[in-house]
Amino acid sequence: MKVILAKSAGFCMGVRRAVETTLDVIQKDDTGVSTFGPLIHNPQVLNLLEERGVKVLNDIPEQESGTVIIRAHGVPPLLKEELRRAGARVKDATCPHVVKVQVIIKKYLKQGYGTVIIGDRNHAEVEGLMGFAGSLGRVVSTREDVKDLDLHTPYIIVSQTTQDERTFAELSSMILERFPGGKVFNTICDATHKRQEEVRSLCDNVEAIVVVGGKSSANTKRLAEIAEGQGCPVFLVETEDELDLEALSQYECVGVTAGASTPTWMISRVVRILEAMPGKGEGKLKQFSSKVLWLLLATNIYVSIAGGALTYTAAMLQNNAPRKSHFLISFMYLFAMHNLNRFTDRKVQKFNDPLRALFYEKYRWPLLIISALSLAFALTLVFEQGLKPFLVLTGMCVLGIFYSVQVIPKSLIANIKVRGLKEIPGSKTLFVAVAWAFVTTLIPAWSASHNPDLTTLSVLFFVLLLVFVRNALFDVFEVQGDRIVGKETLPVCIGEQRTLVILRVIMGVLVVMLLFMPLLGLMSDVGFWLLPGILYIVGLTQMYCKGKISQGLKMEFYLETVFYLLAGLTWLSAL
Numbered sequence: 396m397k398v399i400l401a402k403s404a405g406f407c408m409g410v411r412r413a414v415e416t417t418l419d420v421i422q423k424d425d426t427g428v429s430t431f432g433p434l435i436h437n438p439q440v441l442n443l444l445e446e447r448g449v450k451v452l453n454d455i456p457e458q459e460s461g462t463v464i465i466r467a468h469g470v471p472p473l474l475k476e477e478l479r480r481a482g483a484r485v486k487d488a489t490c491p492h493v494v495k496v497q498v499i500i501k502k503y504l505k506q507g508y509g510t511v512i513i514g515d516r517n518h519a520e521v522e523g524l525m526g527f528a529g530s531l532g533r534v535v536s537t538r539e540d541v542k543d544l545d546l547h548t549p550y551i552i553v554s555q556t557t558q559d560e561r562t563f564a565e566l567s568s569m570i571l572e573r574f575p576g577g578k579v580f581n582t583i584c585d586a587t588h589k590r591q592e593e594v595r596s597l598c599d600n601v602e603a604i605v606v607v608g609g610k611s612s613a614n615t616k617r618l619a620e621i622a623e624g625q626g627c628p629v630f631l632v633e634t635e636d637e638l639d640l641e642a643l644s645q646y647e648c649v650g651v652t653a654g655a656s657t658p659t660w661m662i663s664r665v666v667r668i669l670e671a672m673p674g675k676g677e678g679k680l681k682q683f684s685s686k687v688l689w690l691l692l693a694t695n696i697y698v699s700i701a702g703g704a705l706t707y708t709a710a711m712l713q714n715n716a717p718r719k720s721h722f723l724i725s726f727m728y729l730f731a732m733h734n735l736n737r738f739t740d741r742k743v744q745k746f747n748d749p750l751r752a753l754f755y756e757k758y759r760w761p762l763l764i765i766s767a768l769s770l771a772f773a774l775t776l777v778f779e780q781g782l783k784p785f786l787v788l789t790g791m792c793v794l795g796i797f798y799s800v801q802v803i804p805k806s807l808i809a810n811i812k813v814r815g816l817k818e819i820p821g822s823k824t825l826f827v828a829v830a831w832a833f834v835t836t837l838i839p840a841w842s843a844s845h846n847p848d849l850t851t852l853s854v855l856f857f858v859l860l861l862v863f864v865r866n867a868l869f870d871v872f873e874v875q876g877d878r879i880v881g882k883e884t885l886p887v888c889i890g891e892q893r894t895l896v897i898l899r900v901i902m903g904v905l906v907v908m909l910l911f912m913p914l915l916g917l918m919s920d921v922g923f924w925l926l927p928g929i930l931y932i933v934g935l936t937q938m939y940c941k942g943k944i945s946q947g948l949k950m951e952f953y954l955e956t957v958f959y960l961l962a963g964l965t966w967l968s969a970l
Contacts, residue, residue, distance in 0.1 A: 396643075556582060865954060
């Protein structure tokens with residue numbers, strides 16, 4: 396099925412800030428972390444935070460010693476003071492757009508103005524704003540509320556930040572007509588406006604819309620109402636389990652959007668399931684090819700062949716004759732280790748790709764047995780290459796297997812805050828790149844007939860940087876799921892944007908290496924031919940950043956295909 400994902404779907408800035416603030420506090424505070432009221436309107440995220448020890452306070456306790464985080468919707472100012480008097484350390488995670496509305500209300504209240512808030516009467520944000528407006532505050536949700544409105548002072552009109560633009564315009568006009576002279580402030584945030592307009596546009600290009608988000612989320616329900624108003628069939632779901640697959644199967648093209656409190660990993664789960672569905676009128680050949688592609692990616696066969704293809708490219712860059720045995724060693728080793736690592740990352744996998752997690756659960760033992768046999772076969776083949784490459788690959792296998800095991804003595808854990816290699820921030824991104832570089836470049840070069848030289852080290856460094864970019868991009872795609880479960884990848888540690896800046900610099904270094912290393916004799920002339928492959932990754936990254944391609948099966952396929960492209964360019968250079 397063809398799926399079009401709205402560019403603005405997922406966490407808005409305010410929600411992202413609130414969640415990240417909470418996760419940062421969890422890491423630093425050992426005395427207990429709570430939020431006053433639900434942090435955001437998404438039960439799945441709240442459940443995950445609860446698993447990490449975050450409690451939800453609905454009332455102010457007599458005594459509180461930990462940190463209390465103010466939810467994204469904000470709270471009345473008196474509540475903050477009461478929390479501080481109870482002994483809590485208050486961390487304010489109120490959305491900056493909501494703070495802006497609070498400041499406007501506070502400013503005009505001092506001048507004697509009343510406030511009319513256009514929004515949902517029982518919404519947490521509106522309740523917080525009413526705390527700033529005091530006795531001069533009024534809430535308007537419907538036309539009937541305008542008729543019942545009674546104003547005796549100068550007044551301002553503001554909006555709940557997630558209100559529908561057209562509803563705000565209509566109700567504010569009605570209020571001004573009844574009570575002329577009011578000052579109107581359109582405080583609907585830009586993200587909400589953009590999200591709503593995108594849904595209207597999306598309805599013109601799809602046959603149905605799936606809206607993903609919490610059922611208590613006002614902005615999620617509003618997106619569904621807008622789509623329905625456009626005459627588009629709407630499926631409002633909290634999780635992928637609520638998808639009506641039978642009803643959706645009658646469509647060929649479906650749009651997906653999500654509320655401001657919906658994390659990327661939840662949207663991705665819905666998109667992956669929809670993409671795996673056969674659409675209406677889809678031919679059997681296309682259905683079959685889609686299933687084969689999914690199976691190749693799910694079993695890590697596709698990425699393992701890509702590793703073998705990289706072995707061919709690395710050999711040609713060193714002016715070495717490629718060998719089938721080297722291809723098989725790389726393929727078998729990568730197939731085994733990637734599958735074994737999938738089992739150790741099952742918790743994260745359930746968030747980012749539930750279909751693959753179910754596949755691994757169902758075929759656990761066959762995959763484990765085949766992976767073990769592949770590893771044994773790789774070690775057998777490399778033993779024939781010599782003792783040194785055998786010892787290197789054996790060491791890599793041991794390191795890979797024990798990567799997720801607690802190896803740090805208990806006496807040191809309290810000081811260094813990690814229990815094993817897996818918990819070293821950003822370690823997996825680097826370790827996987829090193830493993831790929833060794834198995835595709837160093838081990839083939841370290842055979843009985845050839846010892847590594849300066850050219851080998853140059854190619855090794857090139858491959859390491861290339862695979863590092865590949866790994867880090869996958870980390871960027873899955874940053875929200877990783878962060879919420881406490882997995883400290885590079886984007887989690889330094890941020891998504893900083894990671895992308897580093898990756899762009901590395902891609903620039905790769906281009907420079909391909910341009911100058913052949914001239915310096917540190918790489919064969921094949922390097923010149925590989926430039927389109929690096930530009931392909933640059934283009935793919937830019938398309939992702941601009942929202943033209945989203946995380947999912949297709950993105951995974953496009954990214955792994957770079958190694959096939961490089962192998963193809965290498966083959967062309969030899970003609």
